[in-house]
Amino acid sequence: MSQHPGNTLFVAARLQRGWHSQSDVADAYECHAAALGEPATITVRQVRRWESPTPGWPNKIARKVLGAMFGGVPLEDLGFVPLRPAQQHLHATPPAAGTGPGRAFREDSVRRRTFLGAALFDASALDHLAAAVTSARRYADQHLVGHLRAALDEAARTDGRTGPRQALPAALGILGAIDEIARDASPAIRRDLMAVGARAAEFTAWLHRDAGAPPHTVTFFHDRAIEWATLNDDGAMHAYVLLRKAQAAERGDAARMRDLAHAAVHGPWTLPPRARAEALQQEARAMALTGTAPDLVACTLDQARDALAQASPAEPATCTGPLCAGYNTDRLMAQSAICHREAGQPERAVSLLRQHLSGGAFAPRDRAFFTAHLAGALAAAGEPDEAAATGLSALQLAAAPHFGQALGELRRTVTVLRPYARRAAVRELRQALTVLPG
Known part of the structure; x- marks a missing residue:
């Protein structure tokens, strides 16, 4: 039976680098060791030990290789704790009273x-x-x-x-x-x-x-x-993740985006009305990206509005509460504007985004994202100076917290504005994005 959680810092760090299994870590270790000129390998058993509640302190070669693997992150930040000289003889000694797993867990967590x-x-x-x-x-x-x-x-x-x-x-x-x-x-x-x-x-x-x-x-x-x-x-949660996978799909893979959103709406489950509305909206966006006629895109957006009309009153959005509890008309209409932009109707997108950004209550992340889309729609509508000024407003919201999707849309806007690259406002936006820390 587990005594207390293992080395979650090490697990989190390797997952962030795309090493999804302990075998991946062992393979990456061998590659980095070879690059450093160290003929060193490790087994999955060793990785398992590093991910255990007592990972120990790696030897000199392992410290060198791990430093390269994790970009110089201190080993202490990967969950390894060096033993002080006075503690060496206690390394294999069972914990004394009052210093068992519970207290160790608490002290390690606070530290x-x-x-x-x-x-x-x-x-x-x-x-x-x-x-x-x-x-x-x-x-x-x-x-x-x-x-x-x-x-x-x-x-x-x-x-x-x-x-x-x-x-x-x-x-x-x-x-x-x-x-x-x-x-x-x-x-x-x-x-x-x-x-x-x-x-x-x-x-x-x-x-x-x-x-x-x-x-x-x-x-x-x-x-x-x-x-x-x-x-x-939990069928509703399964469908919701399909919706999120659709939202994560690249614009260049619109067919997959449409398949995922369609499955979320029409699969063997029942989505709550607000989540169903957002999934229908996402399907409409994918339809626009795949060249579906604008009237069919509009029909799917009408279905999204009908679904939202059936919902109980909106609640504050939380990560553990009802799915899409905070999804409301302003958000649906802002996302609908993105659909119209994808369908080649930037002027309609500009009108909707202006209306709902001015009157709606959006969280900073959402306001940055939709303002970035407004900049892109203005650029597509042939309004380069206003697009650049709007882009700078979005950048002010997105830069410090590094809201990645908003920043991605701003970079897309700069690409659309290339024919106007000599204009002062466009140049200012491009330079501001260029110097943004990665």
């Missing part, structure tokens, strides 16, 4: 401030988590599940305030904790953990996408969310 976004938890919460992980069958209960939900919602708020890169460590920590605890939890608690896990995996996919991670990393977390939703017999 690193990363596992489960530990700043969210008071001392009693950390004690409860430690007890739950030490003996999951006995202690894993709704109290723990509630704390995991709260941690996930706080990670989502962090993303909204400061961007995906600040929220990723907590999200990955939550996933690692659920994966570890669920192995030994009772069936009822395991179901609840998988429900939170599906939400956390989908959110982690979103964060990676917005942070600019490669598509296979995003897909890995989407697939994990679908796995947990399927095991939990």
Whole structure:
């Protein structure tokens, strides 16, 4: 039985680099060692030891190779803890009274401030988590599940305030904790953990996408969310992840985008009305990208509005609450404007975006994203100076938190504005994007 969570920092770091299995880590280690001129290899067993609750301190060669693999990240930030000389003889000694797994877990959590976004938890919460992980069958209960939900919602708020890169460590920590605890939890608690896990995996996919991670990393977390939703017999969540996969699809792969959105709407499940409305809107966008006639695109958008009209009143959006609880008319119409832009109707897109951005209440991330699309629609409509000025407004919202999708749309706008590259406003926008830190 698991004693307490393993080295979640190491697991999170290798997942961020696309090494989805311990075998991937061993292969990457061999490649980096060869590049450094070190004839060193490791086994999956060694990787498993590094990901255990007691990873030890790597030897000199391993420290060198790990430094290269993880871009110079300090080994302490990967969960390794060097032993002080006075502690060497205690390395194999069982812990004394009062220094067992629970206390070690708590002290390690407070020290690193990363596992489960530990700043969210008071001392009693950390004690409860430690007890739950030490003996999951006995202690894993709704109290723990509630704390995991709260941690996930706080990670989502962090993303909204400061961007995906600040929220990723907590999200990955939550996933690692659920994966570890669920192995030994009772069936009822395991179901609840998988429900939170599906939400956390989908959110982690979103964060990676917005942070600019490669598509296979995003897909890995989407697939994990679908796995947990399927095991939990949660058809609505399964469909919602298909919608998110459709939203993550590249514009150049519009056929796949349409297939995913269509499956989300028409599969063997029932989406809540607000989620159904967003999925229909996404299908309409894919239809526009694949050259479907504008009147058919408009018909699908009408279906989205009809679905939204059937919904109960909107609620504050959270990561663990009802699916798409905050999806409202302003957001649907802003997304509809994007559909019209994709269908070659930029003037209509400009009109809708101006109307709903001026009157709607959008979170900073959404306002940055839709303002960036407004800049692109203005550029496509032949209004380069206004497009550039609008783009700079979007950049002010997106730059500090590094909202990746908004920045991506601004770069797309600059491409559309190439024929006007000599104009002062266009040049200012291009230069501002060029000097933006990666």
